[in-house]
Amino acid sequence: MPLVEVGDAEAFAALYDRHGRMAYSLAYRMMGEEQEAEDVVQEAFVKVWRSAGGYRVGRASVRTWILSIVRNRGIDHIRSRASRGRMQDEVEVSAPTSEPSEAFAEAWRNTQQEQVREALNTLPHEQLKILELSYFSGHTHAEIAEHLELPLGTVKGRMRLGLQKLRDYYQARGEAVP
Amino acid sequence: MNSMDRERFEDLKDSYVLGALPEEERMEFERYLVAHPDLQAEIEELSTIARLLALSVWEQEPAPELRRRIMDTVEAEAVHPAEVVHPRARRRSWLAGLWEAVGPRDLALVAAAMLVIGLFSWSMLLQGEVRELQGRVRSLQSQPQEQSQGPQMIALGGAGTEQGARAELITFEDDRAVLVAENMPPAPEGKTYQIWVIRGDTPQPSGLFEPKGDSIAGVVEKPVEGADAVAVTIEPKGGSKKPTTDPMLVGKVKA
Numbered sequence: 001m002p003l004v005e006v007g008d009a010e011a012f013a014a015l016y017d018r019h020g021r022m023a024y025s026l027a028y029r030m031m032g033e034e035q036e037a038e039d040v041v042q043e044a045f046v047k048v049w050r051s052a053g054g055y056r057v058g059r060a061s062v063r064t065w066i067l068s069i070v071r072n073r074g075i076d077h078i079r080s081r082a083s084r085g086r087m088q089d090e091v092e093v094s095a096p097t098s099e100p101s102e103a104f105a106e107a108w109r110n111t112q113q114e115q116v117r118e119a120l121n122t123l124p125h126e127q128l129k130i131l132e133l134s135y136f137s138g139h140t141h142a143e144i145a146e147h148l149e150l151p152l153g154t155v156k157g158r159m160r161l162g163l164q165k166l167r168d169y170y171q172a173r174g175e176a177v178p
Numbered sequence: 179m180n181s182m183d184r185e186r187f188e189d190l191k192d193s194y195v196l197g198a199l200p201e202e203e204r205m206e207f208e209r210y211l212v213a214h215p216d217l218q219a220e221i222e223e224l225s226t227i228a229r230l231l232a233l234s235v236w237e238q239e240p241a242p243e244l245r246r247r248i249m250d251t252v253e254a255e256a257v258h259p260a261e262v263v264h265p266r267a268r269r270r271s272w273l274a275g276l277w278e279a280v281g282p283r284d285l286a287l288v289a290a291a292m293l294v295i296g297l298f299s300w301s302m303l304l305q306g307e308v309r310e311l312q313g314r315v316r317s318l319q320s321q322p323q324e325q326s327q328g329p330q331m332i333a334l335g336g337a338g339t340e341q342g343a344r345a346e347l348i349t350f351e352d353d354r355a356v357l358v359a360e361n362m363p364p365a366p367e368g369k370t371y372q373i374w375v376i377r378g379d380t381p382q383p384s385g386l387f388e389p390k391g392d393s394i395a396g397v398v399e400k401p402v403e404g405a406d407a408v409a410v411t412i413e414p415k416g417g418s419k420k421p422t423t424d425p426m427l428v429g430k431v432k433a
Contacts, residue, residue, distance in 0.1 A: 009256035013249060024240035026232050038244045045248045049255070051403040067232040075197060116233040134198035135231040141198040159192040166227050177226050178233065 001062060005052040012049055019063055020045070023070045030074035030136045040077055044070040075138040112178045119169040127162035130155055182210040191221060195228040205397040212348060212356045212395045338362065338410065338426035345427045347398070347408050355398040357408065359427070362389040365412055372413040374421060375400040381409065386417050405431045 003011030023044060027037035047069055060068070120128055133144050141159070145152040170177050187210055193199050194207050211217055334345040334357075345359040357373055365371055370388060373396055374381035387396030402408060409425040 007256050009249070009253045012252050012256075013245075016245060016248060020240055020245065021237055022233075022235075024244070025235045025238045028238045029235040034241070037238075038240065038247075041240065041244060042248055042251075046251050049252050053403075064229060064232075067229065071197075071232060113233050116230050119230065120234050131196065131228075131231060134193070134196040135228060138197065140200045141193045142200065144198065156189065156193060159196060159198070163192055163195070163224060163227050166230060177230065 001052060004049065015048070015062070015066075016045060019066050022063065023066055026067055026070050027074055030071070030138075031077065036077060040070060040073045044073045047073070071135075074136075078138040116178065119166050122169055123162050123165055127158045127165070130158045131162045134159065182206050187211075187214075187217065191224060195221065195224045208354070208356060208397055209395045212358060332408075332429045332431065334359075334408070334410070334427040334429035336409075336425050336427045343427070345410070345429075347402070347429050347431070349402060355402045355408070357387070357396045357398055357410070359387075359389065359394050359396070359410075362394060364389055368415055369412050370415050370417065371396070371426070372411055372417045372421070373398055374409045374411065374425075375402055375405045376407040376409060377405050381421055383417055383419060384408075386413075402431055407431055 001015075004015055020041070024037060024041050027040040027044070028034065031037040031040060044066070048066055123131070130144060130148075133139050134141065139147070141155050142152060144150075145155045148155070167177070187207070190199060190203065190207055194204065199207060211221060330349040332347040332349075334347060338345065338359075343359060343362045345357060345362070347355055347357050349355045362371070365388060370386050372383060373385040373387070375384045375398060376382070382400050384398050384400040385396055387394055398408065407428055407430050409421070409429075410427040411421045411423045411425050413422060
């Protein structure tokens with residue numbers, strides 16, 4: 001990061017090579033299609049390049065920082081879409097039925113990511129669905145409540161329980177949250 | 179909406195870390211958080227949990243063309259390699275590295291220290307010197323990290339401060355900031371305070387606020403990272419597209 005901060009393109013290329021795939025994966029999960037996911041990643045990495053000085057050691061890892069920027073850009077894209085009629089599709093996409101392709105099976109040997117997924121799999125589907133709808137799709141709690149025809153209090157309650165359960169997963173193992 | 183209190187904070191905190199609050203509630207929540215720094219650690223911890231979701235996605239390979247597009251932009255803006263001071267280069271010569279790391283004043287101290295311990299053998303001297311230099315470099319390297327933890331605060335100056343007002347810009351998250359002001363006089367009838375984020379010569383309207391009581395926190399609605407300055411002017415109610423008065427407060431964002 002210090003080299004990126006002083007304008008070293010080579011160092012930035014190394015940063016992209018290390019985190020670009022994860023960033024694109026998050027963008028693709030949010031946008032649901034390649035072109036817009038690429039736009040999100042491009043904007044995010046240009047922002048990383050131009051504001052590398054804004055990265056603060058000790059507050060978050062470089063990966064977390066980059067993924068936060070990707071997510072913020074993704075949310076901006078989603079919210080700028082005229083139509084918000086994708087909720088039903090997103091609910092279906094969020095069901096834990098997808099499997100990684102063979103091509104990327106190796107990537108899933110990454111212990112940390114596997115553990116995160118394992119932690120998420122401990123959540124009841126109703127809680128996971130609400131966490132995913134808010135985190136990946138940029139919907140407000142009121143929008144989620146409306147589309148799922150649930151009381152707002154129920155949506156908030158499931159968010160709370162879902163996050164609590166994730167925290168408990170790591171605490172029970174005496175491990176730090178990545 | 180109801181005014182924010184501890185109960186409402188508890189009710190909204192999970193939605194906040196998941197990014198599920200509508201804009202107005204989010205801003206209200208952040209004002210409360212700024213006013214109650216003791217709650218920030220809890221929110222940071224909860225945010226860490228929420229961010230786990232980002233790590234749960236199945237990995238997808240981006241097209242090589244994406245890398246090329248990004249690098250085209252980056253290389254067009256990159257500093258020429260000769261201008262880049264590589265930390266590795268600093269290590270080539272410990273003396274050159276020391277000069278860059280500690281500066282002439284501290285070097286003088288090191289020289290004095292070397293004289294004092296001149297009775298020791300040359301090998302002892304070298305060992306002691308190396309240890310001292312390592313300590314100094316470590317200390318200097320750690321300083322920016324210590325300073326960078328937690329919210330960054332930038333004091334604002336200008337005509338407003340001469341009238342007794344105090345204001346600080348607090349960078350709150352990646353690209354969010356809050357302007358906290360004390361003792362701001364009420365805006366004249368039909369006027370309001372407006373925040374501007376300035377990049378180059380362009381001020382971007384970035385939020386309005388009305389002082390009520392002794393202190394006020396105004397959310398800066400535009401990203402401040404990479405901006406040159408943040409300023410506050412008095413504008414007609416509803417705000418202006420461009421500043422129509424001189425800044426009451428101004429703070430330089432870039433180092």
